[in-house]
């Protein structure tokens with residue numbers, strides 16, 4: 001290729017990349033600097049108090065941000081309650097009897113409303129809460145981009161279909177994340193969120209009874225607590241050793257066929273994700289870097305900005 005057309009191509013590429021970035025540059029790390037300077041410290045204090053009261057809730061809040069962003073963007077839709085004439089996402093399959101941490105969001109929102117009424121969105125609270133929880137558990141930190149507004153709608157149908165179930169195989173996981181603009185690498189890094197928190201028997205029953213890519217004694221010990229029928233809500237740690245510490249044991253467990261969910265073990269099952277699991281098991285710093293990048297990218301999914309949506313006063317209902 002002639003040098004001039006090469007540089008011309010480069011110019012176009014630079015322009016396209018800059019334009020794509022602008023789609024998310026509506027969000028900024030200092031968004032509340034003048035309108036609510038205490039926003040970040042109020043959320044952090046709420047998270048520290050909530051985790052002191054119940055450690056697991058930090059994991060639950062990290063998951064809430066994921067479940068918010070995957071359903072029509074990070075717009076706080078997951079927080080809306082069902083009412084007689086409104087169907088929210090809390091009763092969608094991935095959330096029903098499973099999503100938690102809502103009271104913590106309410107408490108933080110109440111404190112924010114006292115300090116700066118109608119300024120900080122519920123969607124942003126979830127993004128900050130996810131980061132702060134990871135930090136309390138000893139994981140990486142990152143600058144949270146802010147300025148998301150809250151939806152006035154929710155979609156149970158989209159929640160049913162956009163959040164991948166634990167029965168997913170690798171190709172289903174890849175397409176689910178790819179539909180949100182997230183790469184294989186983003187997916188494997190973000191799945192490392194399973195280094196904290198718990199899952200119900202109903203989520204891992206298939207894996208411990210039906211799958212062969214699971215360590216036999218690990219499966220047997222889980223079968224003692226999670227029977228073939230009943231006890232659907234019995235819990236097990238997603239990371240068997242350190243469920244309240246944000247480390248890379250999740251990946252080390254996958255190398256030993258000790259993933260709890262079918263979908264977890266799919267990431268290390270002789271396919272295209274194996275090299276990433278090995279990489280993150282070998283280096284916690286590479287995992288931390290890629291996890292933080294993945295969280296920022298996930299947090300950028302289709303935010304409502306400008307005059308779209310609203311700043312909810314109560315995260316559970318539209319104004």
Ligand code: HEM
Pocket residue numbers: 056059060061062063066097098099100164165166167168173187190191193194196197198199200201202203238261263
């Ligand atoms: C890769 C696809 C994913 C699948 C199939 C998946 C599936 C699940 C399932 C089935 C549970 C247990 C729910 C229950 O039994 O009540 C769970 C829990 C959890 N997930 Fe995921 N997840 C995925 C990705 C993620 C991502 C990207 C994050 C965050 C970055 C995340 C964070 C969590 C956390 C922290 C918990 C524990 C929550 C708690 O203890 O309350 N997951 N996930």
Ligand SMILES: *[C@@H]1O[C@H](CO)[C@@H](O)[C@H](O)[C@H]1NC(C)=O
Pocket residue numbers: 050053054103
């Ligand atoms: C503390 O955690 C328990 C669950 O372990 C929860 O029921 C309760 O509402 C929490 N209290 C506060 C003040 O957050």
Ligand SMILES: *[C@@H]1O[C@H](CO)[C@@H](O)[C@H](O)[C@H]1NC(C)=O
Pocket residue numbers: 091092096097
């Ligand atoms: C959610 O779970 C409750 C309690 O198990 C159940 O009664 C209800 O039917 C479930 N809702 C949906 C929409 O599946």
Ligand SMILES: *[C@@H]1O[C@H](CO)[C@@H](O)[C@H](O)[C@H]1NC(C)=O
Pocket residue numbers: 092093156157158160
């Ligand atoms: C989501 O799944 C639940 C449980 O299968 C079902 O009751 C509900 O009708 C579904 N909702 C929508 C809107 O697809």
Ligand SMILES: *[C@@H]1O[C@H](CO)[C@@H](O)[C@H](O)[C@H]1NC(C)=O
Pocket residue numbers: 168169170171172
């Ligand atoms: C993975 O799961 C999808 C959806 O359930 C299914 O259509 C597909 O055949 C599965 N792929 C493989 C390789 O098993």
Ligand SMILES: *[C@@H]1O[C@H](CO)[C@@H](O)[C@H](O)[C@H]1NC(C)=O
Pocket residue numbers: 205206207209210
């Ligand atoms: C396990 O496999 C059996 C036989 O194929 C099937 O009937 C059952 O639904 C599976 N169980 C789960 C929890 O996936």
